[in-house]
Amino acid sequence: MKFLEILFLIPTLALSLAIIVPLTGVLVRFRANYNPKALRLDPEGGAQAHTGPVIHTYFVPTLLSTVIVTLFILLFLDAPRTRHGAYRAPEAGVLGTLVYSVGMMLISLPTAILTYRSITTPHKLPYFQLMQNLRILLTPTERSRPWILYLTPGLLPAEVLHIVIVVLGLGPLRRLLVPELSAKTESGLGDISIVKLSIYLVLVVLSTAILTPLEVIATRLAIQRNHASSEYNSVSQEVDGDAEETAEFSGAEEDVIGLRNEADPYLGLVDCGKRIIDEEGWMSLYRAWWLTLLGGAGSAFA
Incomplete structure (x- = not known):
């Protein structure tokens, strides 16, 4: 029986990777895309909106892939x-x-930082040249002092706060309001209180309003590279050793996203959220909010 399960597991994993991995890239690029509201003048002197890359096609393909993979597994x-x-x-x-x-x-x-940067970098990363890829993705400071990745301004607080809300907030509330979903009983789900389940789902919706901005902010901070020199602070642009000649994707071949100038970095969790709202609008903090909502609601039945 175990052998048959393994045989089924292999194509399932292959299907999941073939669908989820590319769409994870779309999610990261969608949330990382920098699209400020600033106006600029057209050739005739009139004002026009900023025309950077706009990514807005994440919902439908991800929803379809989630349904397909879920049905296959079930x-x-x-x-x-x-x-x-x-x-x-x-x-x-x-x-x-x-x-x-x-x-x-x-x-x-x-690993998550390297993955996010690999997804969003405008440079082509050779498949079998690890050291060259690291030179592209990491600054000289990060390569000489890898632990500085943990000191990326605001990133650890964003990740820890996300975990705290899920583990200390939603976890106990789930066990308090709908313990039947966790208990494996012969009566199944018949004893679940619809009122308590509804209250829990409302709390999930409210938590989504906090978790989604944290996920967007964490994505932005993860792709922000750390620099250091005697003249610049820990996140400012380095002058030497940080700009090797590497091939870049062309717009015709790749849907290149807009990235924020590293010379003007986010300074922390609060600063990142404030700047996103000021520069791109508060809705930018809720990119792919529905995915966070589905994850929270689905965790009730885990």
Whole structure:
């Protein structure tokens, strides 16, 4: 039986990777895209809106891919699926889950930063030239002092706050309001209180209003490279050793996104949120909010 499960698992993983990996790239690019509201003058002297790259095609393909992968897993494997924004940890109480989740985040953070930068970089990354890719994605400061990635202004607070809300907020509320969803009983879901379930789903919606901006801000901060020199602060543009000649994607071949000038970096979590609102509008903080909402609502039935 195990052998048959493995045989089914391989094509399922392949299907998931083939669909989810590219669309994860779309999500990161969508949230990272810098599209300020500033006006500029056209050749005739009239004002026109900023015309940077605009990405707005994430909803439909991701929804379709989620439905396809979910149906395939439920019909053929009857296995639980991974949901965006869900923290799975050993049963060790609330504090144990919090420590575990923060620890896993710290371990995976450098990889996440490299992944986000790989997705958003305008440079072509050779498949088999690791060192060259690292020189493109990391500044000289980051290559000489890798731990500075953890000091990216505002990134750790954004990630930790996200975990705290999910683990210390939604987790206990779920166990308090709808414990039947966690308990495996023979009665199934018949004993669930519709009122309590509705209250929990309302709380999920409210939490989405906080979690989505944190996810957008974390994406922006993760792709912001760290610089240091005697003349510049820890996030300012470095002068030497940071601009190797590398090929870039052309607009015809790749949907290149707009990136914020590194010479004027975000200075932290609050500063990033404030600047996004001032420069791009508050709706930019809620890009792909529906995905965060689906993840929170789906976690109730995990």
